[in-house]
Amino acid sequence: MTATSTPMITIAGVSKSFPTPDGQIVTALEAVDLSIGASEIVSIVGPSGCGKSTLLYMVAGLVQPSNGEIGVAGRRVTGPDPQVGIVFQEFRIFPWKTVRENVMFGLELQRKGDARQRAEMADKYIQLVGLGGFENRLPKELSGGMKQRVAIAQTFACDPDVVLMDEPLGSVDSLTREKLQDELLRIWSESRKTIVVVTHSIEEAIYLGQRVVVMAPRPSRVVAAFDVPLPHPRTADMRTGPVMAELRGKIWDLVRGGIV
Numbered sequence: 001m002t003a004t005s006t007p008m009i010t011i012a013g014v015s016k017s018f019p020t021p022d023g024q025i026v027t028a029l030e031a032v033d034l035s036i037g038a039s040e041i042v043s044i045v046g047p048s049g050c051g052k053s054t055l056l057y058m059v060a061g062l063v064q065p066s067n068g069e070i071g072v073a074g075r076r077v078t079g080p081d082p083q084v085g086i087v088f089q090e091f092r093i094f095p096w097k098t099v100r101e102n103v104m105f106g107l108e109l110q111r112k113g114d115a116r117q118r119a120e121m122a123d124k125y126i127q128l129v130g131l132g133g134f135e136n137r138l139p140k141e142l143s144g145g146m147k148q149r150v151a152i153a154q155t156f157a158c159d160p161d162v163v164l165m166d167e168p169l170g171s172v173d174s175l176t177r178e179k180l181q182d183e184l185l186r187i188w189s190e191s192r193k194t195i196v197v198v199t200h201s202i203e204e205a206i207y208l209g210q211r212v213v214v215m216a217p218r219p220s221r222v223v224a225a226f227d228v229p230l231p232h233p234r235t236a237d238m239r240t241g242p243v244m245a246e247l248r249g250k251i252w253d254l255v256r257g258g259i260v
């Protein structure tokens with residue numbers, strides 16, 4: 001699946017500037033063009049501060065572009081849409097709710113199902129992210145990585161068509177991280193959702209994505225998009241194979257060349 005399939009997300013000439021308290025303007029993104037196909041899984045990498053989170057917030061309708069247009073499923077984005085789920089970089093879960101209650105929360109907001117169906121849906125995703133047995137625990141009893149997994153389960157439980165993930169595995173140890181990458185790919189292949197994952201790990205970006213989009217700062221923009229010529233399902237040998245090495249090399253060349 002490539003950008004030539006039916007676009008689910010279209011980002012056309014999008015710029016975003018923020019006023020600073022001292023009257024200056026910070027340009028977070030400049031003239032970003034990107035098209036993401038329905039059921040595609042795309043990774044985004046780029047240095048800190050290049051505007052990755054801002055781009056996801058705009059696709060989610062939480063922040064308005066200063067210029068340009070964003071469309072999801074053929075409709076212009078003007079505000080939040082239940083069909084677009086987001087896993088925030090600083091995962092947001094309620095400290096007073098249990099794991100199950102947190103995962104059910106989005107379903108309650110969207111009035112999906114009755115209480116029993118919500119609990120069943122929540123438990124399905126709690127299992128998928130490896131938190132079975134922790135349903136009745138409070139966030140203070142969980143590690144950072146476990147809380148992040150609660151946030152992932154909460155987003156997927158709502159069954160949105162598009163899932164935007166902002167460094168979703170950032171605080172997970174490397175062994176759990178590999179397992180969760182495989183789980184995420186399994187959920188993607190079963191559900192055929194459109195998934196956009198921002199990550200700081202080039203290897204993770206390649207392992208997960210059908211495409212890897214590389215962003216650069218000053219001015220922040222998309223500088224390259226590489227197709228990943230690996231079939232899904234991905235297997236452990238691909239983590240260290242020649243395609244991984246070659247693509248990683250190409251992305252590092254952009255970094256070394258001062259482009260990223």
Ligand SMILES: Nc1ncnc2c1ncn2[C@@H]1O[C@H](COP(=O)(O)OP(=O)(O)OP(=O)(O)O)[C@@H](O)[C@H]1O
Pocket residue numbers: 018019026027028046047048049050051052053054055089
């Ligand atoms: N609400 C805001 N007000 C002012 N400036 C902002 C705001 N949000 C983001 N910025 C600025 O926009 C730029 C991009 O920020 P953003 O958080 O999107 O970067 P990022 O690529 O996600 O970084 P990181 O990898 O560290 O998460 C930064 O210079 C940031 O300071």
Ligand SMILES: [Mg+2]
Pocket residue numbers: 052053054089166
């Ligand atoms: Mg960010």
